[in-house]
Amino acid sequence: MSSGHHGGQEHAAPGHAVSKKVLVTVWLSLMVLTVFTVKVATIDLGSANLWVAMFVASIKASLVVLFFMHLFWDRRINMIIFLTSVFLLALFLGLALTDTGQYQDQLIPGYAPAMEQVAPTK
């Protein structure tokens, strides 16, 4: 949007009204994806279950952010801010998880059954 006019002129309303069709379509997609998530959770895919669920959740989140929250039509700086926070979240979780995976040799035997037990190093 260009900067507004000065003087005694009518100002254009800022922002824009999203069409009903887009909103309804997004809402229905979200409901379908929710049903899909629940159904997929009943199928055993091993460790992939978590990733499928997160992937579908991310699609839903993208729909909400882009269309309900208007980012699709908004100033790019808002998108940058949001994506930065997501990136920082990924960094936070990623680094913390990588770090905790470094102490296999100091695990109390049997305490964390799911973690690989490595012989203690000196």
Add this chain to the structure above:
Amino acid sequence: MSEHSSHPAYLGHHYDTPEQQFDSGSLGMWLFLATEVLLFAGLFCAYAIYRSHHPEIFLYAHQFLDKNLGALNTGILIFSSFTMAMAVRQAQLGKNNQVMWLLFITLLCGFGFLGVKKMEYEAKWKHGLLWGKNFHPAEHGAAHGTEGLPEAGIATHESAAPTTAGTATHDAGATPAGGPAPTMPGAIPGAPPAAGDPLAVKSNIAPPAAAPSGLAPNAFSEQPHADSHAVPKQRPSNVHIFFGIYFLMTGLHGVHVIAGMSAIAWVLWRTKRGDFSPAYSTPVHLVGLYWHLVDLVWIYLFPLLYLVG
């Protein structure tokens, strides 16, 4: 300062144009939402680390959460996001009557969400499924109502074998790892409550003879696998950590729902007062952004807490 046509009442004097005011408001709200994402990131990090270390705890404990209630809450919040987005749209078109109705419906959805959460919390309280030292399952095992029953085959009254009254399953703090199932001090396995004893409480956790974990034999519908994705037959130690994480995450989320509902109520009141027009409906837009964030967080909370394994 007197009003002149190039500076209407809704336009702050430190702004040149309504677009600039709108953009500033948007920018500020998105910056705030970024901090909210990072706030929840801390809890998601705790979840991620703890789950990667102890998937058996999550596999075991998530059975006490009702998937259907979780899905219902997800549907409620998604619908409320829809009505909120519609309200923002109608506000930009100046249809204030519809805006009020849509905001009101959004508010109702918020109440619905909190109501479902209240039911879930109550059920957990009743079954002693709380955080940290307060984790005492089956101690509070009084006859429960129809709502908030632990799902997925956990024994209901009809199917439970005679249970021991007040089977104490204290899990005070961390117990030594990996050994046999935690002993239950003072409990006589298999002894039913004395007939006619008014204080006898019916636990829905079967005695160890019926099922080693204390749950009914048909509790686990999954086939055991060689890897760690089978639901553990024995209750793992430190299950209270799951509930600590559960209550903290859904609790913080619930606080945000309440804050969002307050903001919606405020904007609803302002709409009724006639503050908004096609030229100016920024507060509706900004409150909408906050409410959508609340929905976003739940979109991730639901599969992580309710759809484990």
